[in-house]
Amino acid sequence: MKLLRHWVLILFGLLAVYPWLPVSSANRGEQFTILFIYAILAQGLNVVLGLTGLLHLGIAAFFGIGAYTVGILTVGFFPFQQSFLVAAAAAVLMAALVGVLTTAPILRLRGDYLALVTLGLGLIVLYAIRNLDPITEGTKGISPIDAGPVPGWSGKNLHSWRLKSDWGLHWYNYPYFYYLCLLLLGGVLLLVRNLEHSRLGRAWVALREDELAATCMGLNPARLKLAAIAVGAGLGGLAGALYAMALRTTGNPQTYDFTLSMLMICCVILGGMGNRNGVLLGTFLLIGFDRILTGILDNQIQALVGSASPYLKLSGWRLIIFGLVLILMMRFRPEGLLPAKRIQVELHPEIGEALGQAAAEAEVAQKDSSVPVSPAPLRPPGPAS
Amino acid sequence: MAELFASSEPAVGFLQFLMLGLVIGSLYALIALGYTMVYGIIELINFAHGDLFMLGSFVALGVAIWPMGVTSADAPTGAIMATVALMLLVTPVFCALLNVTVDRVVYRPLRQSPKLTVIVSAIGVSFIFMNIGLLWRGATPVKFPDLIGDTNLLEGTGLRFTWEDLLVVAVTVPTMIALTLFVRYTTLGKAMRATAQNPVAAQLMGINVNQVIAVTFALGGALAGVASVIYGLYIKAVDYQMGFQNGLYAFTAAVLGGVGNIPGAVLGGLLIGVVGELSKAYLGAKWSEAVIFGILIVILLFRPTGLLGARTREKV
Numbered sequence: 001m002k003l004l005r006h007w008v009l010i011l012f013g014l015l016a017v018y019p020w021l022p023v024s025s026a027n028r029g030e031q032f033t034i035l036f037i038y039a040i041l042a043q044g045l046n047v048v049l050g051l052t053g054l055l056h057l058g059i060a061a062f063f064g065i066g067a068y069t070v071g072i073l074t075v076g077f078f079p080f081q082q083s084f085l086v087a088a089a090a091a092v093l094m095a096a097l098v099g100v101l102t103t104a105p106i107l108r109l110r111g112d113y114l115a116l117v118t119l120g121l122g123l124i125v126l127y128a129i130r131n132l133d134p135i136t137e138g139t140k141g142i143s144p145i146d147a148g149p150v151p152g153w154s155g156k157n158l159h160s161w162r163l164k165s166d167w168g169l170h171w172y173n174y175p176y177f178y179y180l181c182l183l184l185l186g187g188v189l190l191l192v193r194n195l196e197h198s199r200l201g202r203a204w205v206a207l208r209e210d211e212l213a214a215t216c217m218g219l220n221p222a223r224l225k226l227a228a229i230a231v232g233a234g235l236g237g238l239a240g241a242l243y244a245m246a247l248r249t250t251g252n253p254q255t256y257d258f259t260l261s262m263l264m265i266c267c268v269i270l271g272g273m274g275n276r277n278g279v280l281l282g283t284f285l286l287i288g289f290d291r292i293l294t295g296i297l298d299n300q301i302q303a304l305v306g307s308a309s310p311y312l313k314l315s316g317w318r319l320i321i322f323g324l325v326l327i328l329m330m331r332f333r334p335e336g337l338l339p340a341k342r343i344q345v346e347l348h349p350e351i352g353e354a355l356g357q358a359a360a361e362a363e364v365a366q367k368d369s370s371v372p373v374s375p376a377p378l379r380p381p382g383p384a385s
Numbered sequence: 386m387a388e389l390f391a392s393s394e395p396a397v398g399f400l401q402f403l404m405l406g407l408v409i410g411s412l413y414a415l416i417a418l419g420y421t422m423v424y425g426i427i428e429l430i431n432f433a434h435g436d437l438f439m440l441g442s443f444v445a446l447g448v449a450i451w452p453m454g455v456t457s458a459d460a461p462t463g464a465i466m467a468t469v470a471l472m473l474l475v476t477p478v479f480c481a482l483l484n485v486t487v488d489r490v491v492y493r494p495l496r497q498s499p500k501l502t503v504i505v506s507a508i509g510v511s512f513i514f515m516n517i518g519l520l521w522r523g524a525t526p527v528k529f530p531d532l533i534g535d536t537n538l539l540e541g542t543g544l545r546f547t548w549e550d551l552l553v554v555a556v557t558v559p560t561m562i563a564l565t566l567f568v569r570y571t572t573l574g575k576a577m578r579a580t581a582q583n584p585v586a587a588q589l590m591g592i593n594v595n596q597v598i599a600v601t602f603a604l605g606g607a608l609a610g611v612a613s614v615i616y617g618l619y620i621k622a623v624d625y626q627m628g629f630q631n632g633l634y635a636f637t638a639a640v641l642g643g644v645g646n647i648p649g650a651v652l653g654g655l656l657i658g659v660v661g662e663l664s665k666a667y668l669g670a671k672w673s674e675a676v677i678f679g680i681l682i683v684i685l686l687f688r689p690t691g692l693l694g695a696r697t698r699e700k701v
Contacts, residue, residue: 055501106682109689111500112430116640117685119633120678127675258629262508269505311520319516326509327491334502 008189008277015182019175030174031292035284036181037242038291040188042267042283043276044235047192049265050274050340051201052228053208055115057261058122062233064129064256065098066091066240071142071250072135088241095237098125099229107222110211122261130253143249172245181242188235192276195231204228205274263290266322270329272336281338286325290318397543402666403659408550410658411557412619415612416635417642417650418564419605425645426581426601428500432507433487434609435632436514441480441613442529442623443522445472449530458534465532469618473556477610484606485599493595511628518625526624529617549619556615560608565647567604577601581645634661637681643694652692656680 018029045059069091073082082090102121109117129136136142195201203224206214215221244250263286271282294314301312310316329336416438423431448471449455455468487510495503535547568574579587580597588594616631617623638657642649657677664676684692 055504105686109685112424112428112504112644113640113685113689115430115504116636117682120637120681123633124675124678127672131671131675262512265505265508310523316520317516319512319519323509323512323516326512327506330498330502330506330509331491331494334498 008280012182012186016179019178029178033178033181033242033246034291035287036185037239037246038264038267038287039185039280039283040181040242041236041239042264042271042279043185043188043192044232044239045264046232046268046274046276046279047195047204047235048228048232050268050279051196051208052204052225054225054228055111055118056229056232057115057119057258057265058125059232059236059264060256060258060260061122061125062095062099062236063240063243063260064125064250064253065095066237067244067250067256068129068136068142068240069094069237070241070244071145074145075142076144076146084245088238088245091237091241092234093237095240096230096234099233099236100226103226103229107225119258119261122258126253126257129256136250136253139252139254141250141252142244145244145248145250172248177246181246184238184242188238189276189280196276200224200227208274263287263322266326269334269336270325272338272340274340275336275338278336278338278340282336285337286322289321294318394543398666399663401544402662404544404546404550406659406662407655408553408658409662410638410655411561411651412553412612412616412654413631413634413638413657414651414654415557415560415608415615416631417638417654418561418647419608419612420632420635421639421642421645421647421650422564422568422577422601422608423605424639425647426577426598427492427496427503428645429492429503429507430636430644431605432504432632433510433514434605435630435635436511436518436628437480437484437606438609438613438616438631438635439518439623439625439628440483440514441476441610442617442627443518444479444610445476445614445617446522446527446529446623448472448475449532455530455532458531460532469532469614472614473611476614477607480606480610480613481603482606484602484609488599488602493598511632515625515628518628522623522625524625526622529621529623531621533618553615553619556611560611561647561651564604564608568647573597573600634677637677640691641681641684643691646691646693649691649693 015029015032018032041059041063044062045056048054048056048059070084070087072078073080073087073090074084075081106114106117106121130139132138203214203219204227206217206219207221207224211221240256267283267286268279269282270286271280272278298313298315301314305312314321416434420431420434423429423434449468452471455464458465460468491506491510492503495506533547533549533552535549537545537547538551539546568577576587576592576597577600579590579592580594584594587597616627634657635654638653639650641653641656642651660680661673661677664673668676688694
């Protein structure tokens with residue numbers, strides 16, 4: 001059981017050696033990269049929604065901005081042709097900048113109104129991407145994205161018995177990109193962890209719990225919200241940059257629409273708002289199901305039944321499945337699979353009361369009885385005066 | 386569309402787009418009323434409302450094709466009128482029942498939960514509806530029978546106002562007036578307003594709050610149903626994603642006017658219709674959505690509770 005507490009580390013260890021395991025030659029884990037990318041996006045949303053409590057319904061816009069920034073900076077027919085690292089850094093900055101610029105004017109909106117306006121902002125970005133044909137290629141998307149060779153490896157071909165790839169060719173080649181995304185995801189988790197434990201992170205949580213009280217305690221809500229958006233949007237931009245690189249195209253702008261924003265909110269809520277490990281779990285479960293498992297299961301079902309009816313395809317039912325997950329989670333476990341402690345207390349007052357009552361009883365017992373309840377007093381008795 | 390009524394007079398062109406905008410806007414207003422009523426009473430942004438509207442239009446389509454078999458404006462006038470009447474009867478009832486069921490099954494157990502919980506459930510319901518629509522009629526738009534025809538009623542004036550435009554106005558305006566009167570003057574309407582103001586106090590006064598909320602959901606659903614019939618007859622194509630798009634406009638309309646405010650929703654709907662049509666005419670169709678949301682954001686910046694919304698004070 002003790003081992004399970006470190007499941008995130010174990011998971012990362014497994015994922016790090018997975019490409020070398022003799023699992024199946026058809027399945028080298030390439031499709032896992034998409035999980036890592038969405039997990040980064042979900043961590044970004046977690047900072048905004050989970051830690052700071054801003055219901056942002058347009059997170060997909062930052063994903064799109066990241067993808068298109070990389071597209072524009074690297075693709076052949078624009079004059080920039082930067083390397084992937086430069087483009088990715090620019091994508092992060094660009095998304096964070098757009099996030100801050102669009103959020104700054106709407107900071108005084110709250111709750112539903114904020115949700116609506118962020119939804120509108122997300123859609124405006126989507127329409128802009130779709131309609132600015134000379135820059136974004138309209139509905140075709142920018143392709144092919146080629147961000148040049150990986151520095152330091154050029155010319156060196158490392159054929160391994162399993163990876164069967166030319167190391168040292170391109171960023172998007174399988175083992176490279178897999179490890180790059182895994183590494184970045186690990187880095188993002190560390191970053192979020194450190195942020196959570198920093199002054200900034202505690203201030204975010206205070207703001208989420210009670211904005212008025214936090215303001216009275218001298219916190220500046222505007223600055224805190226902007227910081228949260230900057231981090232969240234920046235991570236979204238990073239995820240978008242990786243996504244464009246993985247596909248080698250920005251794809252159809254429709255990829256970055258409201259459904260994606262909602263899907264990410266599902267991931268955050270399923271895992272446990274405000275708990276980065278929970279969000280990681282939620283993303284792996286939901287995106288893993290959506291992007292990897294449904295394909296496999298669909299093939300199985302088809303092989304079993306022998307018909308290609310749309311009703312027999314799980315992919316035809318994906319929205320119903322998401323919807324049911326959302327409704328059932330909200331009904332029976334609104335705090336998510338791995339609840340953040342504070343949110344659990346908030347949503348289940350009885351737990352908080354029980355905790356508070358237990359503490360109060362312990363205190364009373366300690367005060368009243370001559371026999372101390374706890375064998376070891378919390379503070380060693382100081383020298384009596 | 387634009388060249389259809391391209392007039393030599395720019396002023397006439399403007400008037401034409403204004404009129405078209407008002408017609409489409411009253412359609413948005415009709416959908417927005419359902420939103421705003423539900424919001425007014427339990428402060429829920431009902432994301433599923435647009436998709437309920439979409440399912441309603443599919444039911445209306447089924448009514449036109451299956452029992453009546455009337456699929457074009459060439460059919461006898463009596464048959465057309467009977468079909469439209471049947472659609473206007475069946476669809477609202479279907480939408481009302483569905484909406485009440487959803488409230489009973491999904492939202493009622495969450496009455497005491499934080500707001501976010503209920504909003505997320507509503508999004509879940511919206512996803513389910515959308516998927517049902519997808520499985521029902523597929524991903525491509527389906528043609529809706531053209532029953533009304535588009536004879537111009539203002540021949541010779543350079544303007545265009547068809548039977549279809551008239552139908553939209555003739556159904557939506559009385560519906561909106563009836564709703565306003567209902568909420569203002571009936572006992573049930575009073576109970577609704579009382580529940581909206583303070584559910585606990587309303588309960589203490591002997592109002593069955595759950596029942597009042599169910600009635601609100603039924604009314605909201607019925608409005609979505611009426612709107613879906615009119616929309617199908619007017620736009621003549623329906624698809625499973627139209628609920629999201631139109632729901633969003635209705636939602637924007639409701640917020641623009643001040644959510645929970647019935648005249649506000651009508652004003653917001655008309656405003657969105659007019660702005661949408663004018664931006665289509667003068668900026669190009671592809672930018673009209675961006676303009677609508679841009680205006681929404683700008684208005685909310687200056688009036689955070691909407692045009693007719695009451696200013697709320699921070700509760701301490």
